[in-house]
Amino acid sequence: VLAVAASSIAWSEEVVVYSSRKEHLIKPLFDRYTEETGVKVTYLTDKAGPLIQRLAAEGRRTPADMLITVDAGNLWQAAQKDILAKIESPVLDANVPPSLRDPEGRWYGLSKRARTIVYSTERVEPSEITTYEALAEPKWKGRLCLRTSKKVYNQSLVATLIAGHGEQQTEQIVRGWVDNLAVAPFSNDTKTIRAVEAGQCDVAIVNTYYFGRIQKEEPDIKLALAWPNQHSSGVHVNVSGAGVTRHAKHPEAAQQLLEWLSSESAQADFAGLNAEYPVNPRVQPTEQVKSWGDFKSDSLNVGEAGRLQAAAIRLMDRAGYR
Ligand code: FE
Numbered sequence: 001v002l003a004v005a006a007s008s009i010a011w012s013e014e015v016v017v018y019s020s021r022k023e024h025l026i027k028p029l030f031d032r033y034t035e036e037t038g039v040k041v042t043y044l045t046d047k048a049g050p051l052i053q054r055l056a057a058e059g060r061r062t063p064a065d066m067l068i069t070v071d072a073g074n075l076w077q078a079a080q081k082d083i084l085a086k087i088e089s090p091v092l093d094a095n096v097p098p099s100l101r102d103p104e105g106r107w108y109g110l111s112k113r114a115r116t117i118v119y120s121t122e123r124v125e126p127s128e129i130t131t132y133e134a135l136a137e138p139k140w141k142g143r144l145c146l147r148t149s150k151k152v153y154n155q156s157l158v159a160t161l162i163a164g165h166g167e168q169q170t171e172q173i174v175r176g177w178v179d180n181l182a183v184a185p186f187s188n189d190t191k192t193i194r195a196v197e198a199g200q201c202d203v204a205i206v207n208t209y210y211f212g213r214i215q216k217e218e219p220d221i222k223l224a225l226a227w228p229n230q231h232s233s234g235v236h237v238n239v240s241g242a243g244v245t246r247h248a249k250h251p252e253a254a255q256q257l258l259e260w261l262s263s264e265s266a267q268a269d270f271a272g273l274n275a276e277y278p279v280n281p282r283v284q285p286t287e288q289v290k291s292w293g294d295f296k297s298d299s300l301n302v303g304e305a306g307r308l309q310a311a312a313i314r315l316m317d318r319a320g321y322r
Contacts, residue, residue, distance in 0.1 A: 076306020136176020
């Protein structure tokens with residue numbers, strides 16, 4: 001009887017989360033949150049597209065209080081589909097820089113990743129890498145590897161190029177990349193990095209944490225990360241992030257969990273478990289992530305990646321980027 005009473009007190013509050021961030025990256029945080037607050041966190045994981053579809057289809061019947069997903073392109077889509085609630089939170093405003101959250105308060109970045117250039121330390125001097133745009137120059141003919149344009153990460157990168165240069169100039173850049181490809185685009189970032197390691201190409205554009213995973217397995221790998229666009233737009237950054245759902249059954253509890261995930265107490269683990277950067281400027285990244293060096297990030301609001309996503313997809317298609 002005592003056990004039942006205790007558990008019903010401990011779980012008097014609950015938050016239900018739909019997450020496209022992988023279970024092993026969120027479960028340790030949720031377990032800690034339950035331990036610290038007594039609030040039970042139930043979650044379901046799937047890819048971003050199906051989760052957003054599901055929330056839209058469930059409407060006010062949804063059990064979900066929170067959506068966690070990766071890439072501002074996906075968060076922007078969720079906001080467009082009107083499945084996220086606008087929230088006002090001085091805590092989130094203080095913990096998440098303005099460029100990494102929705103100006104209307106429907107989603108907030110929780111970890112930051114850079115989509116940057118990885119290069120072979122055997123075949124490339126770091127000084128040779130200057131900008132994303134320069135990867136379109138003849139110097140890199142037959143030396144570039146890319147992931148497929150079907151992935152939202154590349155759609156977001158190209159969207160931010162459109163924001164900076166307009167469509168015409170961006171199309172020239174993307175055509176240049178396609179001309180310089182050593183081999184057909186790969187299905188994921190890990191294969192793309194492995195192609196540079198194998199000597200199929202000398203440079204590639206990838207998310208930092210995929211390099212981090214490989215570097216953990218092979219500390220002496222002959223690859224390194226470079227930080228392009230340091231005298232112009234800055235490195236393209238994106239987020240994993242979250243929002244409270246429009247039809248949340250536990251909106252206050254969901255907002256409290258979101259605030260906690262952005263806090264100094266949670267940010268080191270939230271980012272560190274995936275070799276990402278904390279969004280909270282008062283929290284340091286892990287030693288491994290720090291070892292890659294400091295860089296200037298693009299200060300454009302990451303939501304622009306969503307707004308210009310459709311234009312980016314059409315442009316990449318015109319440029320022959322598959
Ligand atoms: Fe990823």
